[in-house]
Structures are given as C-alpha cells and as structure tokens.
Amino acid sequence: MLWAWLRQELTLLLREPVAVFFSLAFPLVIYVFIGIPYASEMLPNGARFIDVMFPALVGTVAANLLLMGLPIYLSELRMRSVIRRYRVLPLPGWLFASATLLSMLTLVVAACAVITGIIAAQHGLLPAAGNWRFIALALGLIAWLSALGFLLGTLPVGSRTIQALSAVVFFVMFFGSGAAAPVDGLPQLLQDILEWNPLKQWFDVMTGVYAGLELTSTQWLRLWAVLPLTVGSVLLGLRFWKRA
Secondary structure: OHHHHHHHHHHHHHOOHHHHHHHHHHHHHHHHHHHHHHOOOEOOOOOEHHHHHHHHHHHHHHHHHHHHHHHHHHHHHHHOOHHHHHHOOOOOHHHHHHHHHHHHHHHHHHHHHHHHHHHHHHOOOOHHHHOHHHHHHHHHHHHHHHHHHHHHHHOOOOHHHHHHHHHHHHHHHHHHOOOOOOOOOOOHHHHHHHOOOHHHHHHHHHHHHHHOOOOOHHHHHHHHOHHHHHHHHHHHHHHHHHHO
C-alpha cells in the first residue's frame, strides 16, 4: 500500500517539471560559476577548494528541496483540502504522510546523485565520501531538514505565505552558511550571529569530516544543539497537521 501511494505522489511531483528542474539545476549553477573556476585551488588549510565545496553542494540540494519544495507542496495539499479527503479513507494517516515525505526524499537522492556524479567525474571524490561519519552526518542533515520543512508546510497560513516564508528561511540560511560566498567580510556582530545558523553548523562539520580538517569541540556541540530543534519541529508540525 505504501509503495502504491509513493508512486502516486512521485507522479504528482513530476507533473511539475519546472519546479523539479530548478531543484536539480540550482546547485549545478553554483558549481558552474563558483566551483569550476576555483576547483583546483589550494586553500590555506591545505584542502582543495572543490573538496571544501562538495559537502555544501550536497547539503544545498537537500535544503532546496526540503525547505522549499516540501513546505510548498504540503501547503498546497492543505489548501486544496486534499489532506481532509484522505482522512475519510479507512487507512492510517501515517501512510499518506510517509508517502509524501518519501517521494520528496526520492528527489533529494536523485539530485544528490547527479551533483555527486558530476564532481566525481570531473574532480574525483575523497575516500571520506564513504566514511560512516560523513554518511551519518548527511543523513542527520536530511532528517533535520525534513523536520523543519514539515513544520513550515503545516503552518496554519496560506500557501503564498508558506512560499514566501520557506524562500526566506532557505536563502537566509543558505547565504548565511557561507556556501555561496564567504561571510568573513561581514561585520563581526553578523558573523557571531551566523555562527548559530544550523545550516552553517552542518556544513562546517561535514566539510571538516570530508576534507580532513580539524574540528573543535564547540562545532560538535553546536551541531548537537540541532537535536532539540528537530524534535520540536516534528512535534509542532504534527500538531498543526492534525488540525489541517
């Protein structure tokens, strides 16, 4: 039954080819204009530029789909009363929610595979790409993004508000993470604030593990601070979901 619903949700998502294409193309645009020109440059920490950039590209793919695509899709289902119609069926509610999330995660995996394949073919991947710590961090990032995206999509506001809010959350976190451009030139106060950007914390630790850079205990502790945020997002999102 779950497989049948998953196929249905995937079909509905793929009927929006422009949105799917943008989700796949966004990290590629960053790679083409920022990654390719400086890919082989050696940074002061001894790592190649592309090796430092790779984890952020993979994370950006997931963040784009789960912080923008998932909330918008959930809000549209809610505004069209699709969720209420599904509730009258003699099926558990978790089945529909799981199929919706899994369909989006399928796109995340496909998009990550595309960017990973391109970088592997053009520049090669470090052995750490198969390291269990790096894989665990990537899965943890996806779990956190899924929780936050679910919360945004279930907020009791209109779909247009959700679109604007999810775009603001994504782009503020993305540019504030330093994935598109260094944040070192910003005023010190802003830099101190951005140190608590959860997306930056994930990218910093993932980059350190992947490129073999030294990580401080503070960076790991800040990452653990995301755990209560994840749990809180899920619980609050479920509360809004039941009221939809």
